[in-house]
Amino acid sequence: MMTSLFTRARRAGILVGGSALLLLTACQSQPDTTAVDRLPYLGEREVVPRADGGPADTLYATIPSFTLTNQDSATITNDTFKNKVYVADFFFATCPSICPKMQSEMLRVYEKFKDDPRVLFLSHTIDPAHDSVAVLRDYAQRLGIQNASRWHFATASHDTIFSLARAYYVPAQKDSTVEGGFAHSGAFTLVDSKRRVRGLYDGMNPDEVARLIEDLPVLLKEEAENASQAKL
């Protein structure tokens, strides 16, 4: 009995030890997110052979051209974000479920980078029928954003917004069964100066938002390196 207890205990010990080892190796094989020096490119990529026979170019998926109107009634396009990186999300002013939480998390990112003019913010309304420019301005100001110099609250036609949402990898659709009438994810999308998506974060999860706050300087460093190389 005793020996069998011991044997069992030892077996159990080996098992525990073994699984701990497995866990450890599992941890080590995880990508070390704190030490990345380059953010990934999200979405489809295309390898295009060069006419001169040089090394092929890799083309990454990009945010399509857009024309939107912001809370100051100004027209904004991709050029508004030229030589900048930006964080985009989708919300609506009367959203009773996730929007206040995600916009308060976005506000946290904004507060961190509000003194860095290289970082902009873009919140699209998915309820353009209700969220007029005046409604967006009121919403922004209530959030403490006095003007659109750094954080745009933007509207466009329903179709434009929903096809843009797909480009930013944010699921959004009309759904009369949910509170507020729209189902959408609270994702934040990080876009680089060449319109490429470099990160997706769950805006409802403070840990994911913390990752965005860590990733932004990594992207800014890359942008600065590219800019100085372009000058050479």
Added chain:
Amino acid sequence: MRWRAADLLRLGGFLAAGILAAGCFTDRQNAGARLYAQHCAHCHGDEGQGLKRLIPPLAGADYVAENRNFLACLVRRGVNGPMVVNGITFNQIMPGHEDLTDSEITNLLNFVQSSWGNKGKPFTIREVSEKLQGCAGSDGQ
């Protein structure tokens, strides 16, 4: 040697029972907190702090202290339009909660009444049911 193993088992049993029992009590005590986290915290914040001038706070809110009779119906039916809280005019839509029972609304209100420095008098389920009759919102549970 064998009695030691048996003792360990017994001790383990006690511990497990203790943890289970504590789990039961904790659960009950925290019913209001859980309901708050599930139904309210996304807008009003984890600490009842609200969000700037967009969502009114519940922590230290004069509105909560001064509108005791209206709170149950406010949770049940929601509210729409301008509302002044601590001197600031808010104007948002708060959805109603038809999915909560009277006793859940009681737990929720008592959590708000006793959290983040709030010191409101606790509600009884009977009192909440009575108030909810004012907006035809009592489910008698």
